[in-house]
Amino acid sequence: MQSTSTFIKRKLLQFIVALVLLLLINLLAFTIIGYQSVKRNAGLVKPNDVANQLINEINNGKEEININNTILHTLKDNHIWTMLIDEQSGNIAWNIDLPSEIPHSFSRSDIALFTRYYLKDYPIFTYVTEKGVLVLGFPKNSYAKYPANYYDIKGMRALQNI
Incomplete structure (x- = not known):
């Protein structure tokens, strides 16, 4: 019985460590990608x-x-x-x-x-x-234009109720 509880504790600890590592890797990747995106668009004139x-x-x-x-x-x-x-x-x-x-x-x-x-x-x-x-x-492929600038008011109000 002792070995089963030790096994479960060890696996639970491994799971928690893996989860924390995954979260840290995601945070690091998000930071690097975000920084590069801001750096790349910093020179883009408005x-x-x-x-x-x-x-x-x-x-x-x-x-x-x-x-x-x-x-x-x-x-x-x-x-x-x-x-x-x-x-x-x-x-x-x-x-x-x-x-x-x-x-x-x-x-x-x-x-x-x-x-x-x-x-x-x-x-x-x-x-x-x-x-x-x-x-x-502007140069081709520098800006994307979204021509649909209208929204259904009833649909937008329905989102508030979700």
């Missing part, structure tokens, strides 16, 4: 930050658009292209590093579509300025 700087330059009241060197370096270093679409004609009024595959004229339905989705597989971010529609194009 679309709204770039857009706010550009909008300030575009809306400066002058007829001609001149962008300062800091913003130009940010665009070039992050491979971001930009264009300003005239609201009336749909033509590109101004651009920086526009890829050759991007058309130079857009209908309103074209603008509506790429605002929510992609333009030639480029993730696009659009902003309205005093001089037209500002479009920022």
